[in-house]
Amino acid sequence: MTPVIRTLLAAALLSAPATAAPLTVVELFQSQGCSSCPPANANVNALIASRPDVLALSYAVTYWDQLGWKDRFASAANTQRQWDYAKGLRHTQVWTPQVVINGRADITGTKAAPLASLIAATPRVAGPALTVAGGTVSIAAAKTAVPADVWLVRYDPRTQEVAIKAGENGGRTLPHRNIVRDLTRLGRWSGAAASFKLPPAPASLSTAILVQAPQGGPILAAARG
Numbered sequence: 001m002t003p004v005i006r007t008l009l010a011a012a013l014l015s016a017p018a019t020a021a022p023l024t025v026v027e028l029f030q031s032q033g034c035s036s037c038p039p040a041n042a043n044v045n046a047l048i049a050s051r052p053d054v055l056a057l058s059y060a061v062t063y064w065d066q067l068g069w070k071d072r073f074a075s076a077a078n079t080q081r082q083w084d085y086a087k088g089l090r091h092t093q094v095w096t097p098q099v100v101i102n103g104r105a106d107i108t109g110t111k112a113a114p115l116a117s118l119i120a121a122t123p124r125v126a127g128p129a130l131t132v133a134g135g136t137v138s139i140a141a142a143k144t145a146v147p148a149d150v151w152l153v154r155y156d157p158r159t160q161e162v163a164i165k166a167g168e169n170g171g172r173t174l175p176h177r178n179i180v181r182d183l184t185r186l187g188r189w190s191g192a193a194a195s196f197k198l199p200p201a202p203a204s205l206s207t208a209i210l211v212q213a214p215q216g217g218p219i220l221a222a223a224r225g
Helices: 003-015 037-050 076-086 114-122
Strands: 022-032 054-061 097-103 106-107 128-134 136-139 148-156 162-163 173-176 180-189 194-197 206-212 220-225
Touching: 003 076, 022 076, 022 106, 037 054, 037 173, 054 076, 054 148, 076 097, 097 114, 106 114, 128 206, 128 220, 136 148, 162 194, 180 194
Parallel strands: 022 054, 054 180
Antiparallel strands: 022 097, 097 106, 128 136, 136 194, 148 180, 148 206, 162 173, 206 220
């Protein structure tokens, strides 16, 4: 291969849109006001640091806010997503911490070994293929049993150390990563090739796309932006 061809090939690879490799989606539902949550939070943070094949997202829920400490990352949309999973996984209640894997299985996540075992045992996200480029997400045609929701997730990948001054974790400083700051339903995918425009990402936030069976069903495809 000549130097000129090598240079052209490298440029083409750098400019080509990235098609997401299969990811395992790990979603933590937690609150800074919950004394049981720090171990699960630490385990999910460790996954972020060590597993590039994992898309880990942290959702702060609101129902602990009235018990002594208001979680500044909590939102009603996060709480609603957890309730959707309660329906999809056939639970009658929600709790923290809860870790949901690919929308198919859940665990408290407070112990690293059982969490790793469940991740390994849960069927992986298999498709359709997603491509995120130029402010657009493109979804390839594929067979699907039911129409699926297309979710835009904006999350903060930075480690944020939060000093908790009251409530069950009062006096502790807790690290948070991949904090979900916005969750938006872009539309519906029914099996045909489709594309959706993405609004510009706010400063410091990263992007993920989830294609998911409705009402807390399995995640069919996932990609980082």
